[in-house]
Amino acid sequence: MGVNARTLPASLAEMPASDLDQLIQLLARLPGLGPRSARRAALHLLKKRESLMRPLASALAQAAETVKSCANCGNLDSRDPCAICRDPKRDPAVICVVAEVGDLWAMERSAAFRGRYHVLGGTLSALDGIGPEQLGIAQLLHRAADPAVKEVVLATGATVEGQTTAHYLADRLAGLPVTVTRLAHGLPVGGELDYLDDGTLIAALKARRPL
Numbered sequence: 001m002g003v004n005a006r007t008l009p010a011s012l013a014e015m016p017a018s019d020l021d022q023l024i025q026l027l028a029r030l031p032g033l034g035p036r037s038a039r040r041a042a043l044h045l046l047k048k049r050e051s052l053m054r055p056l057a058s059a060l061a062q063a064a065e066t067v068k069s070c071a072n073c074g075n076l077d078s079r080d081p082c083a084i085c086r087d088p089k090r091d092p093a094v095i096c097v098v099a100e101v102g103d104l105w106a107m108e109r110s111a112a113f114r115g116r117y118h119v120l121g122g123t124l125s126a127l128d129g130i131g132p133e134q135l136g137i138a139q140l141l142h143r144a145a146d147p148a149v150k151e152v153v154l155a156t157g158a159t160v161e162g163q164t165t166a167h168y169l170a171d172r173l174a175g176l177p178v179t180v181t182r183l184a185h186g187l188p189v190g191g192e193l194d195y196l197d198d199g200t201l202i203a204a205l206k207a208r209r210p211l
């Protein structure tokens, strides 16, 4: 019985990939890595099997088990509440609202902010069906209602979605006795905080102004 040539590609595609192919396919799904860089990364890992590949595998497994979102602020940490929420040296009077954890890291790298954060986990986007319910905005309003909180800094970036989100939050926060400020413009249009150099971010924070 001959092989049906028309079914061959499909049956090949269903064959289990080799371990190496699977590794490359998974690496290629990481942001910033295409198939070519995934192949390079896989070769590099196999060359550095003991010094890099095994420690990386165990760090991945460990992080997958332990890292979670802080129930208070949305930051990622192995403990809940996170290290920033637990730190008694952080100023409880100021909450900086950011879209993503990467933006929080950018603020922390700049070392210009000593308050606490609220990570939304995204920005409002009608196109992507992301509304206020998806962004933990009720939790932010709850936190901002604490009498210890005096200022909420909106740092949701200069994209259209970032600005829409900031305006929405400013409206929702308007009834509370807190000053609502926005990072100064001078942020590159469409720029996300994570891509800013520290100097630009520090300047934008220092020159923040009430909405």
Ligand SMILES: [Zn+2]
Residues within 6 Å of the ligand: 070, 071, 072, 073, 074, 075, 081, 082, 083, 084, 085, 086
């Ligand atoms: Zn936290």
